[in-house]
Amino acid sequence: MTPEELSKTIKESLESLVASQKLDLPEIPEIKIERPKSKDHGDFASNIALMVSKSAGKNPREVAQLLVDVLSKNPGLKKVDIAGPGFLNFTLDSASLGELAKSILEQADKYGHTKTLNNETINIEFISANPTGPLHLGHTRWAAVGDAIARVLAASGAKVVREFYINDRGAQLDKFGISICAVANNEAIPEDGYHGAYVKDLAAEIVKERPEILKLSKDKQEIEFREEGYKRQLKQQQNVLDGFRTHFDVWYSERSLHSSGAVEKGLALLKKHGHVFEHEGATWLKTTDFGDDKDRVLIKADGEYTYFASDTAYYVDKRSRGNDVNIYLLGADHHGYVNRLRAVAACAGDDPDKNVEVLIGQLVKMLKNGQEVRLSKRAGNIITLEDLVDEVGVDAARYTLTRYPVDTPLTLEIDLLTSHTNDNPVFYVQYAHARIAAVIRSAQEKGIDWQKNKFNPAALVTEQEAELLGALSEFPRIVSSAAQLRQPHRVARYLEELATAYHSFYSACRVLPLVGEPVTDETIARLVLCAATKQVVKNGLDLLGVSAPEKM
RNA sequence: GCGCCCGUAGCUCAACGGAUAGAGCAACUGGUUUCUACCCAGUAGGUUGGGGGUUCGAUUCCCUCCGGGCGCACCA
Structure with a gap:
């Protein structure tokens, strides 16, 4: 049962x-x-x-x-x-509890999947970094958490769209182009430009491939370097995320919003709902009608669209693509956006409580040698996603980042994470998986075919077996609550409990018969229990994007 | 000043409004001639920042105070 x-x-x-x-x-x-x-x-x-x-x-x-x-x-x-x-x-009744093990094996990688969120189309936008540099530690948290949320949502029956918004328009990108151009010409990078080492690498690479750019006028050079740098930097981000096992369904360019007419379309919809007005030469959206602290400018007095105009158009566009729920994962430094985004939805005639969800993630701090490492894209002193992966590997990085709720600031002590992995529970969980795999390999070597023998659930009578079965039974509920609450860390915490239950079982209950002893109902039942546990550990780790090794 | 988040064991952090607030690390005591000891069993460690309120019941919800983080652009 x-x-x-x-x-x-x-x-x-x-x-x-x-x-x-x-x-x-x-x-x-x-x-x-x-x-x-x-x-x-x-x-x-x-x-x-x-x-x-x-x-x-x-x-x-x-x-x-x-x-x-x-x-x-x-x-x-x-x-x-x-x-x-x-x-x-x-x-x-122990037989009634034990039936679960068989049922898990029948459902295999579908065990844990539910229809909790059936028919909902959920768009989840995360990272959305400027294409002006490598992804830093904050982005890395969203890469792991956003992707894990997407996975638990999908497992709970939602249609999920993972989306990355590319800020490929505006002043930051211009500064990026100017910075590369300066380096290429052996000039000093402006104070408010980009100073990271990667800018030098980009400049060298671009000059090598397209030396003719240097012959252009300064204005044209800056544009060319900007475009070349943008292309390469975006590609770099995509490659890095690919290696991090975070894959997006949609890479949405801000430029395309403008070129496709989506901005005008969005504006028209807002006007239709009557929340747009003119003031001192600018065009405004009356977001204060819906809880924002002040109204926001859509078109500046000089005729330029604001970044906010892109945001509103982007929202309207997402909705027109059939996304019922639009989740935004933003850093704490952007929490001022929440009311604005909700107001946009309301101005577009939607229900902000239903169609918009903003998850605010607190920032990631990193300590090295007991001192805080400051993260700043512009200062060039940044810890990148790759740095973290180089230090601890993709599995440990993803697991560590998804193990905590996002609304608490996270402090990664790099010395602790890099010194050795004992502190990292990912190995504890993975070890449980590898340990089970070893038992099953051993059974096969001994010629014990637990799949063909009759499974007698009543043979699982010990306290440890009941405990393990109880833990296994919780998995679907954990996944669906993780999806509903958008809190994948529940899966990680659960896996740690499950691993504990297994290790405890393993110590107390011998699975395979000793030399000279016969294969009994208990042997078979315990092997089935092992296989079921292995399946659930794997399913759980999959939801976090962490591998489940057969050997360690 | 206004707004959002946080405050739980020495440290890093958990806990759909539920029973005796839990893990890991650090400290201490045991355990492996047997399937992976990256493991297991146990001891110790708490006024959940303080004070009110809501109710059968509060770490959780509301108010207030204290302390910390982050925001309050015709920037992106």
Whole structure:
């Protein structure tokens, strides 16, 4: 019996109590099953009696007792207890609990997938770095987290579009071109330009391939260097992200918004809804109608579109492409955008609570030798995605970054991460996977075919086996809550618990028979349990974009 | 000044409004002639920043104060 089945059983019991007029309930709420922290509280628990007691007009323990009377007739339930204020604690028959292992193997890589978010089309935009330099540590956090969110959303039945917005228009890109041009001409880079070492490399590369640029006028040189630099820098970002296993469905260029007429189209829609006005020669959007602190300029007095105009058009464009929910992952330094973006949605006639979701991620700090390393693209003193990967590898980098909720500032102690990997739980989880793989290899070498032998779930009787099965049963619920809350770190934390349950099982329960001992029901059942655990660890690591090694 | 985020064990951090607030690291005590010891079992460590409130029940929700981070452009 899985938690879902138990939940359904409780619901039916409540319905029967209502039908026989033993209980008076206007409606039955969603019945949540959780796994108790303490083993004394059984395999599963529910607070349903506490939830409905008020509307039923009975005290919680009375409601619980009514439920126990019905539920205890169920053959899969060994014991149903009432505890504390009115919790229901369920202890399953060991065979009923053990069935899960087989079921997981049948579902294989689909175990954990649900239809929680069915039919929702969700667009998730993240990183969206300027194409004026390498991706830094902050971007790296979004690369890992954004991609992991996309994966849990997809696993929960959503249609997901991963999108990267390229800021290929405006002053920053011009400064980038000017900086490269200066280096190429052996001149000093302006103070507000880009000073990183990569600018020199780009300049050298471009001059080598297209020496004729240097013969152009300064104005034209700056444009050419800008365009060449942009092309190369974007390509570099794409390559790096590819190596980081973060793949986008859409790379959306800000320029294309303008060239395709999307900006005018967006503006027209906003006008239609009546929130655009003229003031002192500029065109404004009245975002204060919807909670913004001040109105925002769309077209400056000099006739130029603002960056904000691109943003509004971009939003309208995303919606026109069928995205119901638009998630934006922004750094804390951009949190001033939240009200603005929500107001844009409202001005376009949408519901900001439904169509827009802004996840604000706190910044990543890095300590080296006990001192904070300042991240600044312009200063050139930056820690890049590649730096982090070179130090700890893709697996450890992704895992570390997805292990924490994004609304807390993250401090990476590089000395700790680089010195050795003991502190990094990714290895603990991966090790569990590799360890299981070794057991299964061993079984094959001994000629034990656990797939053909009959699986007897009742052979799984120890405390450690029940604990492990309980942990396995939680996976679908964890994934779907991670998707609904947009918090992939729940998957990582879960995997650590699952790995602990496995290691504990492994120490207490010998799987393969010793020399001279026979293959029993217990051997087969434990092998099935191992295989099921291996599957779930792999499924979980996949959601984080972390590999599941067969050997370590 | 206004707004957003954060404050939990010595350190880094968890905890759909649920039961005795949990892990890892660091400290201490044990465990492997057997399937991977990158492991397991255990000890110690807390007024969840302070104070109010909401309720069967608050680390979680509301108010307030203290402390820290980040924002408040006809920049992008």
